Structures are given as C-alpha cells and as structure tokens.
Amino acid sequence: MxxxxxxxxxxxxxxxxxxxxxxxxxxxxxxxxxxxxxxxxxxxxxxxxxxxxxxxxxxxxxxxxxxxxxxxxxxxxxxxxxxxxxxxxxxxxxxxxxxxxxxxxxxxxxxxxxxxxxxxxxxxxxxxxxxxxxxxxxxxxxxxxxxxxxxxxxxxxxxxxxxxxxxxxxxxxxxxxxxxxxxxxxxxxxxxxxxxxxxxxxxxxxxxxxxxxxxxxxxxxxxxxxxxxxxxxxxxxxxxxxxxxxxxxxxxxxxxxxxxxKHATPINAEAPDYGDLALTDKTNRLSYHYGIMINLDGKRFVDEGEDFNTYTYAKFGEQILKQKNAIAFQLFDRKSFDLLEPRYSTSDPIEGDTIDEIAEQLKSKYQLMGFNEEEFMNTVNEYNGAVKEGEFNPTILDGSTTEELALNKTNWARKITDGPFRVYPVTGGITFTxxxxxxxxxxxxxxxxxxxxxxxxxxxxxxxxxxxxxxxxxxxxxxxxxxxxxxxxxxxxxxxxxxxxxx
Ligand SMILES: Cc1cc2nc3c(=O)[nH]c(=O)nc-3n(C[C@H](O)[C@H](O)[C@H](O)COP(=O)(O)OP(=O)(O)OC[C@H]3O[C@@H](n4cnc5c(N)ncnc54)[C@H](O)[C@@H]3O)c2cc1C
CATH class of the missing domain: 3.50.50.60 (FAD/NAD(P)-binding domain)
Known part of the structure; x- marks a missing residue:
C-alpha cells in the first residue's frame, strides 16, 4: 500500500x-x-x-x-x-x-x-x-x-x-x-x-x-x-x-x-444477532398498521395507525424493546394478508382459524416468558368492540379509528374477526445511531x-x-x-x- x-x-x-x-x-x-x-x-x-x-x-x-x-x-x-x-x-x-x-x-x-x-x-x-x-x-x-x-x-x-x-x-x-x-x-x-x-x-x-x-x-x-x-x-x-x-x-x-x-425497527423475533447478508433487510416486519401489536402481558402499547409506517417504523423498534422480554406479537386477520409486505414471507407465522387457537399456541410457546393468554383475549375483544368502522383506505390516512380505548388506533382500524388469523412475533433491531x-x-x-x-x-x-x-x-x-x-x-x-x- x-x-x-x-x-x-x-x-x-x-x-x-x-x-x-x-x-x-x-x-x-x-x-x-x-x-x-x-x-x-x-x-x-x-x-x-x-x-x-x-x-x-x-x-x-x-x-x-x-x-x-x-x-x-x-x-x-x-x-x-x-x-x-x-x-x-x-x-x-x-x-x-x-x-x-x-x-x-x-x-x-x-x-x-x-x-x-x-x-x-x-x-x-x-x-x-x-x-x-x-x-x-x-x-x-x-x-x-x-x-x-x-x-x-x-x-x-x-x-x-x-x-x-x-x-x-x-x-x-x-x-x-x-x-x-x-x-x-x-x-x-x-x-x-x-x-x-x-x-x-x-x-x-x-x-x-x-x-x-x-x-x-x-x-x-x-x-x-x-x-x-x-x-x-x-x-x-x-x-x-x-x-x-x-x-x-x-x-x-x-x-x-x-x-x-437511534433508528430501531420491528424485526422478526428470530432474526440473527447481526445482519445476515442472505437476508439483508428482509427481517423487517413493517405492516403492523394493518393489524395490532400486543405484548407478552396481553396489552397493546402503540397506536399502530399513528401515521404511514414509513414515518413510524424507525421509532417503533424501541417501543417493542421496552416490552417484557423485548417481544411483541403482530396480529392480522385474513383481510390484511394481501397487504403484508412481501418480506413477511421470510418467516413462518403462527396461524389459527380462531383467536382462541392463536392464543393457545402463543401460550404453549411463550408461557415461560410470562405470556398472559386471558389479557390477550381481552385486548383483542376490546379492540374489536371499539372499532368505529370507517372507509378503509390504505392509500391515505383514512381516519378509521377505535373509540374510547385508553390507547386508540387512529387510522386503518378494522375488526380482526375474519379467520384465519396470523401472528408474527417481533423484536426491535437497531439500524444506526x-x-x-x-x-x-x-x-x-x-x-x-x-x-x-x-x-x-x-x-x-x-x-x-x-x-x-x-x-x-x-x-x-x-x-x-x-x-x-x-x-x-x-x-x-x-x-x-x-x-x-x-x-
Ligand atoms: C437492514 C438495513 C436496511 C436499511 N435500509 C435503508 C434504506 O432502504 N434506505 C436508507 O436510506 N437507509 C437504509 N438503511 C440505513 C443505511 O444503510 C445507512 O444509513 C447507510 O448505509 C449508512 O452509510 P454509511 O456509508 O454512512 O455507513 P456504512 O454503509 O455502514 O459504511 C461504514 C463503513 O465504515 C467501515 N468502518 C467502520 N469503522 C471503521 C474503521 N475504524 N476503519 C475502517 N473502516 C471502518 C465499515 O466496515 C463500513 O464499510 C438501512 C440499514 C440497514 C441495516
């Protein structure tokens, strides 16, 4: 040299x-x-x-x-x-x-x-x-x-x-x-x-x-x-x-x-500790605005529909890291499957025909981490009961919202009632400082x-x-x-x- x-x-x-x-x-x-x-x-x-x-x-x-x-x-x-x-x-x-x-x-x-x-x-x-x-x-x-x-x-x-x-x-x-x-x-x-x-x-x-x-x-x-x-x-x-x-x-x-x-995003909970060149950015899980995110205690913790995901993804990673065991579950029903980003296909979701089935599976996998099945069911039911059906439109901030929850979802809120259902476990991954x-x-x-x-x-x-x-x-x-x-x-x-x- x-x-x-x-x-x-x-x-x-x-x-x-x-x-x-x-x-x-x-x-x-x-x-x-x-x-x-x-x-x-x-x-x-x-x-x-x-x-x-x-x-x-x-x-x-x-x-x-x-x-x-x-x-x-x-x-x-x-x-x-x-x-x-x-x-x-x-x-x-x-x-x-x-x-x-x-x-x-x-x-x-x-x-x-x-x-x-x-x-x-x-x-x-x-x-x-x-x-x-x-x-x-x-x-x-x-x-x-x-x-x-x-x-x-x-x-x-x-x-x-x-x-x-x-x-x-x-x-x-x-x-x-x-x-x-x-x-x-x-x-x-x-x-x-x-x-x-x-x-x-x-x-x-x-x-x-x-x-x-x-x-x-x-x-x-x-x-x-x-x-x-x-x-x-x-x-x-x-x-x-x-x-x-x-x-x-x-x-x-x-x-x-x-x-x-820091910039930190929701990623597959099973992602490796450092970036993998075979996956590059495919561990990201950014379609949460079409569903809801629930933690191990069975609670929602962010307004998933606060804004387009391109403006919330970089801060929601940190919110997930603040949850017990740095884990959360993204829950979707059939209506949203086609809206999920293609990179969701790089991991297998937990699937079930009913919310009960989903909760059962989460319990068997995450019981040792303290998963609260009852609260999970309550949260999904409360969320569904609070949805004020508007005109769902993913191209705009559509104002379809929940009402009277302690933490409302303020856009793209639809009932999660049409099985089958999918859950993607996520954690937060740091991108840069x-x-x-x-x-x-x-x-x-x-x-x-x-x-x-x-x-x-x-x-x-x-x-x-x-x-x-x-x-x-x-x-x-x-x-x-x-x-x-x-x-x-x-x-x-x-x-x-x-x-x-x-x-
Ligand atoms: C999975 C993922 C997806 C992303 N997607 C996007 C996207 O689509 N759009 C976007 O805008 N941003 C994206 N980002 C962020 C973006 O990648 C970074 O902001 C950008 O690449 C940073 O470029 P950089 O050249 O500053 O740093 P880097 O590309 O990280 O380069 C730093 C270089 O410095 C070298 N280096 C470090 N220390 C030393 C040293 N002491 N001596 C010699 N060399 C050293 C490293 O080896 C590396 O070559 C993403 C990041 C990740 C991780």
Whole structure:
C-alpha cells in the first residue's frame, strides 16, 4: 500500500464511496480504508433496502432516474417538494434537525440521485416497501421514498465498488483506522491504522471520515443509549463500532446531535444477532398498521395507525424493546394478508382459524416468558368492540379509528374477526445511531467553536444533527450521498490548494 495520498477515506459504504468517486472526479489520488474483509465489505449500505428519499416535481423526474421507465404507467406518485422533505425531517425530529444541514440535504437530494444514476448505478421504482396497490392495479409509490437501487443495498454496494475501482480509487481491506494525526498548526496529516501486520501511518492532505455510527459497539451503546441497549440485535454490519467518532473528538471535533438517539425497527423475533447478508433487510416486519401489536402481558402499547409506517417504523423498534422480554406479537386477520409486505414471507407465522387457537399456541410457546393468554383475549375483544368502522383506505390516512380505548388506533382500524388469523412475533433491531461529529454545509468537520478542522471532512452515519427520535424512511442513504459528494469535491479542492502551498 502506498502511504501518501491526497485524500484518505475511512469506510467503504455509500457515504465513503460517493465521496471517493467525487474526489477522484476532482483530480485527487484517493485511498479507501475498509475495516471489513473483502467478502464482508460495504457496511450497512450493503444490507440496506437501497431506498433513497429525494425531492421531485413529479413522475417525470423519477423516470429520468430509473431504468424501469416502461413501468411509468403502472405507478403513481404525487410531487414531493423540497418543503415536503424538509417538513418530514423536522416533524419526525420534533423540529430539532439542524436547519442548514437539512437545507443542504434536501436541496441537493434529487441532483445527487441523478448524479449517481448517471455514474451508472441502476435504479428502479420502489414498488415493494411502503407501497399500496390501488383498485386499478397501480402501485402508489411511497411519498418521497419512490426510488431504490436495483438489487437494493447489495446492488448499490457492488456498483459503487465497481465505479470506484474503474475510476482508479485504491481500496484496501482489513485495515482498521484508529487515530487521526495532525501537524503542529492543527491541519490533518493522516491516519494511524491497524493492519494484519501491525500499525502503520498513512499520510494524506485531507481525510474523509465515513465509518458509520456506533450501533455495533455494545460498549458505546450502553454508554450513550443506556443499559437496555447492550444486548439488542443489530440489523446490519458488525463493523460500525464508533472508534472514529471518538478519534475525531480526540482531536477536537464537536460531538453533535442526539447521542442517545437511534433508528430501531420491528424485526422478526428470530432474526440473527447481526445482519445476515442472505437476508439483508428482509427481517423487517413493517405492516403492523394493518393489524395490532400486543405484548407478552396481553396489552397493546402503540397506536399502530399513528401515521404511514414509513414515518413510524424507525421509532417503533424501541417501543417493542421496552416490552417484557423485548417481544411483541403482530396480529392480522385474513383481510390484511394481501397487504403484508412481501418480506413477511421470510418467516413462518403462527396461524389459527380462531383467536382462541392463536392464543393457545402463543401460550404453549411463550408461557415461560410470562405470556398472559386471558389479557390477550381481552385486548383483542376490546379492540374489536371499539372499532368505529370507517372507509378503509390504505392509500391515505383514512381516519378509521377505535373509540374510547385508553390507547386508540387512529387510522386503518378494522375488526380482526375474519379467520384465519396470523401472528408474527417481533423484536426491535437497531439500524444506526443518530449522534456523531458536527459538520458544516461544506461537509467540513468543525470544532467546539464551530471552526473547521483543516483537512477533515465527514459524511453519512457518523455525522450528527440530522435525525432525532425518529426518521423518515430512505433518508440515511441520501444524507450519506449528498454529503459524500460534497466532501469528496471539497476534500479534493483542499488537497489541491495544499499542494500549491507546499510546492
Ligand atoms: C437492514 C438495513 C436496511 C436499511 N435500509 C435503508 C434504506 O432502504 N434506505 C436508507 O436510506 N437507509 C437504509 N438503511 C440505513 C443505511 O444503510 C445507512 O444509513 C447507510 O448505509 C449508512 O452509510 P454509511 O456509508 O454512512 O455507513 P456504512 O454503509 O455502514 O459504511 C461504514 C463503513 O465504515 C467501515 N468502518 C467502520 N469503522 C471503521 C474503521 N475504524 N476503519 C475502517 N473502516 C471502518 C465499515 O466496515 C463500513 O464499510 C438501512 C440499514 C440497514 C441495516
């Protein structure tokens, strides 16, 4: 490995490789350091659903991005404006999201997706996640999350590696970045890494940190998220363990955002402890808004119909983790079977012709965990008795609600009375963490006085200030790519200026 580059990038996910490609396009020599083996490379990006949220003026903007243009007449999507995107980020964040960073993310979202499409990454309409079929057999694309990369995260990751390699980016594996080095004036001078053969120092004119959050570190989870998070299942890569967030803070980077915040979703209770590349995001169980969720005590604990699942899934994982044994049961009747996302087919439900049969089976399987059969039956009966039948319409917030329950279901409430019935046991799985280093709108890492640390850039999951408490589906990849492209361009320009001064 050569040990002197214009730009060194830590990580090899979407954020890192968009940065690498942009830096290369802008004339820099680029080295990508990947902690994982070549077989396990690609971070959370590879496990992802490949969905990118972006602003668009209508279906024609989407057609310009996707390869399956011929399906245009089989899908519908209202325009999703920059105001819509901004409002989705702010309302899910309780108004706390950094306004300037959000403005940059939103205003560059479509152009960045188009840039990636022009680079040769194949895209398609998102006809699988958060979608609904209309009576005339059209797919209503989820508002704002309407496109995804073909073969999802696996396809995205492969394309990004291929494009990077073709562009001449050097990529090395099993190299763990540990520390950042600076010259006396505080400018970045390189990265200290652990290799299979020991420690090395790689020098560079600029460094881009894109090594993800700390969700795969039980130690940092416990420290920042709390003891309840030490044993949680991790939905994606095992390599995002937060050491470069700490390394950046060690040289003065400002910690930013909600350090106790996290993205956690309802997943199959039997999912493995870490992401499995054979399943990627298929362990998600996100159609709860068509049924109800009941815990081991036999109680409901969230308003399943509070909003479209694309706006509640990232916080409901945590609500499940708060239940006894971190388990809940998603209950559906026959009316909802066709509405369940296709990925429900990756596990076998508990099935029964009557609710009694379902309760019996749950008792035999979960008795030792304290399953309360009687309360389960009461809850289902009370729920059914409280449903005020409206016009069920999955394409809108239909206002079909229950009445006079302590916890009402406020949309898509239908009686669960038409057997057969199915139960999917779920737990919460952590996806990524919300706290990280602070960047400015040029993707420069800033210190506690908001001054850029010369030569240090960051993007993706390791940056804070974007998401709080919750998250609109598909925003993580867009955030990584928007600031990936920006950091690559700006790091290349910084390196160029530094070369001029040095020569
Ligand atoms: C199952 C699942 C489904 C998802 N679906 C979507 C979706 O459809 N849409 C969406 O927007 N988001 C989705 N997300 C979230 C999304 O995947 C992430 O927000 C995004 O991929 C983060 O990209 P990143 O490049 O910042 O980090 P990552 O892709 O995680 O990359 C981090 C990289 O850093 C490397 N690394 C870590 N530490 C070091 C170190 N010390 N030295 C060297 N390398 C290091 C890792 O090995 C990895 O290569 C999903 C996540 C999961 C887990």
């Amino acid at each position: 050569s040990k002197n580059y214009d730009v060194v990038i830590v990580g090899a996910g979407n954020a890192a490789l968009t940065a690498a490609i942009a830096a290369k396009e802008n004339g820099a020599s680029v080295l990508v350091l990947e902690k994982a083996t070549k077989e396990m490379r690609g971070g959370n990006t590879r496990f992802s659903g490949g969905i990118f949220r972006c602003a668009y003026n209508g279906i024609d903007d989407l057609v310009e991005v996707v390869d399956d243009k011929h399906l245009k007449d089989q899908v519908t999507s209202a325009p999703y404006t920059e105001d819509d995107f901004t409002s989705d980020i702010q309302r899910t964040a309780g108004g706390r999201a950094d306004e300037e960073l959000t403005e940059t993310l939103v205003s560059r979202s479509y152009d960045t997706v188009l840039w990636m499409s022009k680079l040769g990454i194949p895209w398609e309409f998102n006809r699988a996640v958060g979608t609904v079929q209309t009576d005339d057999k059209k797919t209503v694309l989820p508002f704002g999350a309407a496109v995804r990369t073909i073969h999802e995260g696996v396809g995205l990751s492969q394309s990004l590696f291929d494009i990077s390699e073709r562009a001449g980016v050097d990529i090395v594996y099993e190299i763990e970045a540990k520390r950042l080095t600076t010259s006396e004036d505080g400018t970045i001078s390189g990265v200290e890494v652990r290799t299979p053969d020991g420690w090395e120092h790689i020098t560079s004119k600029a460094v881009i940190l894109a090594s993800g959050g700390f969700q795969a570190s039980p130690e940092m989870r416990t420290a920042y998220l709390g003891p309840d998070w030490s044993l949680v299942k991790v939905r994606g890569t095992r390599y995002n363990t937060g050491e470069m967030i700490r390394a950046a803070m060690d040289i003065g980077a400002q910690p930013y955002g909600e350090f106790s915040g 919300f706290g990280g280093v602070r960047i400015n709108t040029d993707s420069k890492v800033v210190d506690s006085l908001d001054r850029p640390i010369p030569g240090l850039f960051s993007t993706g999951e390791m940056t804070g200030g974007f998401f709080y408490q919750n998250y609109p589906l598909g925003s993580g990849l867009t955030r990584g790519a928007v600031f990936g492209k920006l950091s690559g361009e700006n790091a290349a320009s910084f390196a160029r200026e530094r070369s001029k001064v040095q020569s």
